[in-house]
Amino acid sequence: MSAREQVDGPDLDRGVVSIEYCGEWFTAVPGEPFTIGRDADLCIDDNPFLHRRLLQIRDFDGIWLLENVGARLSVTVTDRAGRLQSWLAPGGRLPLVFGRTTVVFTAGPTTYEVALHVAEPMFIETQRTAGEGTTTIGDVTFTVSQRQLIVALAEPLLLREGSGMGEIPTSAKAAARLGWNITRFNRKLDNVCDKLDRIGVQGLRGGVRSYATNRRIRLVEYALAARLVTRADLALIDMESDE
Known part of the structure; x- marks a missing residue:
């Protein structure tokens, strides 16, 4: 073949x-x-x-x-x-x-x-577990509102079935999707990126001119790959946050 x-x-x-x-x-x-x-x-x-x-x-x-x-x-x-x-x-x-x-x-x-x-992998994966209200990946725990932010940015990709493509929304569009103002959204984005940066996730820090755009893209890539959020988390968008 x-x-x-x-x-x-x-x-x-x-x-x-x-x-x-x-x-x-x-x-x-x-x-x-x-x-x-x-x-x-x-x-x-x-x-x-x-x-x-x-x-x-x-x-x-x-x-x-x-x-x-x-x-x-x-x-x-x-x-x-x-x-x-x-x-x-x-x-x-x-x-x-x-x-x-x-x-x-x-x-x-x-x-x-x-x-x-x-077909015959050298290693077998284990499944992650999630708690109610918060999700822990390694040493990082995310609040409901932080998970909501991640879901809002990743929503176009989570909505598709299986592998494929999707466009990451701008911060303004993601904030509007959650009913937040842009100041609150950016503060939450800072918090999420800081948490992941502290455990060594690359690409969430950068120069002043490229930081805002690149961290949003990198966060979505990491969230999808590391299963920070899945299709099942889409319901979080309509939940009340923890604030």
Whole structure:
């Protein structure tokens, strides 16, 4: 089977990687590098901000590797449970050791999510648990209003089924969706970013000129990859906050 050949469902044969995007499935096979981008084996979008080839999947000495072959865009890579996460910069590579690996990246105004499936993973993921009213990821606990903010920013991507794409709203639109003023929204955004920055999440701090835009994009990428919020959390938007 050619790496370019589309399949109807996940082909989880031992020697291949199945790629899921927008309900469609593709297969990467040994000896044939599989590319993802604007003009690649998996053409995900004609977005001019997206590299022609951003990602490459290939086998090396019996191990499947994910490589960032782009020049500017970084991608977020995580396991199914969101317990382990890496920020893969241009030129970087990672082994695909989990049964399902989620890849999230943003090009221009659009954020994308692609799922990679390996039939016989080297590691087994564990599931995270959430408490009522707050959610704890590692050493970080989020209040209801902080989770509401994350959901409002990630809502377009949470509304879609499975992997795919969506546009991150501006701070003003997300604040209006929650019925907040922009001052309250920005204060909550500061709090969420500070919490994640303290546990080492990259990309939530930056220069004065780029900080406001980049942290919003990076927060959504991280939230989707780490499962800070899921489709089930959409109901939070209509709840009363904890203030």
